[in-house]
Amino acid sequence: MRSLLSFLLLLTPVAAFADESAAPASPEKNGGPQFEISTGVEYEEGDYGTGTEINILSAPTSLKVATGRLQLVATLPYRRVEGPSNVVPGGVLGLPILFDPNQPQSDNVTREGWGDLEIGASYFVPSKILNMALSGWVKLPTAENNLGTGKSDYTLGAEVSKPLPGGIIPFASVNYTLPGSPEGYNLQDSYAATGGLAAMIGSRTQAYVSYRYADNASELVASDQRLITGLNSRLGKAFSLGLYGSAGMSEGAPEFTTGLRIGVSLN
Template sequence: MRIPTVLLLACIPATAFAQQAQPETGSEWEVSSGVEYESGDYGTGTGTDIEILSVPSRLGMTIGRVQMIAAIPYHRIEGPSDVIPGNVLGLPLLPQPQPEADSVTRNGWGDLELGATYALPVKAVNFSLSGSIKLPTAENDLGTGETDYTIGAEVSKAISDKIIPFASFSYTLPGSPEGISLQDRYAVTGGMATWLGRKTQLSASYRYGENPDAAVTDDQRVQLGLNQWVGSGLSIGVYGSAGLSKGAPDQSVGLRIGFALD
């Protein structure tokens, strides 16, 4: 069964599913969209929660062992007027936190992300390398206005017909926006996926990520995801997380729908 990896990249590492899809000589297009919501004060100490509602859209093409992806979100943010939503950086930024700051609502397109993943031809495990670039296309100050770069690696190995442990690592080099001091950051994720049937998969994972703002605590959270492949290229995923640290969102939930186009 060919699995739409664009959908899965948003929920858990794609390599957890790599052994379900063998390289092909042709190409396959994949599109996905959905809705995501997260909230919290992210350790800013402002006393004001930040609420982010996003509609992410992704387009991917797989040729053999290579997958290329383009993604852009539409954001609705309620919070301090200078909050910048995540994207490649993964966490909102608040350049100059003000205690009890007034909340405002802003809408607009976020930054465009372009990425590629290569599945290495190894048999012992499923192992892939990835790289992405975030371009400063955001509207209404919903981005840093700078280009960010991320590299990563993902590994998985089926230990039975149903159980697949997986892990991933990423390292982001953010740009240097005026008035904001950002540091390079890494993130690691480890977890387990299990098949609940031939077309249903449940995953659970733990994520740790450095905050790009050195003054704010790091991001630690637990994540759950459930994916269902309906047939004819259609897939549906629901996922969520609970924060374990002040620098993480208190909670997040999401729904994603994907289509594979041969």
């Protein structure tokens, strides 16, 4: 069976390792590297405790390569942000937004362009007790129009899951982020944790629900707490489809997020 993590890495939001919705199973054994490309659209909205509505529309494109116990993923989003000019999407930090202290807070403006390139790797740890993976992620400063901090950020993570009778899979993950030091920002190391349940609905569709807490790297924004749910489905051998959404449970989270992802196997 295709691994649960590879199934979800293709279909979850842009910062897959920072915003994972489920956890790994054993890697799929195959005779060579497996390639998948995905794209989609994600929309999130909220005031994040600022009193000003902020809307972020993202169109991420991801390429995944899986070989043996190793998986590599690269994601580049195109983003459109409506809100104050000092709002910066959080990216691999695992948070929806940051505030650029070098920019004055103006009335709402619309900015769009390429976001930061995010590159991640995941290694499945051999274990007969739990499904386990260790991951690393780096965000490279490729963003346009003040849609990034201009510095690289790094995230380390671990994910575990345990298939139970009846097809129920509890899972949990933890991530630790070391942000760069952009001029004027006062960012600190932060962490995020996720826990939830996944279950197969039929032979090709999986449903999941999880709770996620993300500490904030900036004192200017509250923590991000949200409830996440979604469906992932395989459409034949080559295509996959994911639908997901979240509801914010803290001031620092978006009021809601919704997204769609489509994946295509290149093998």
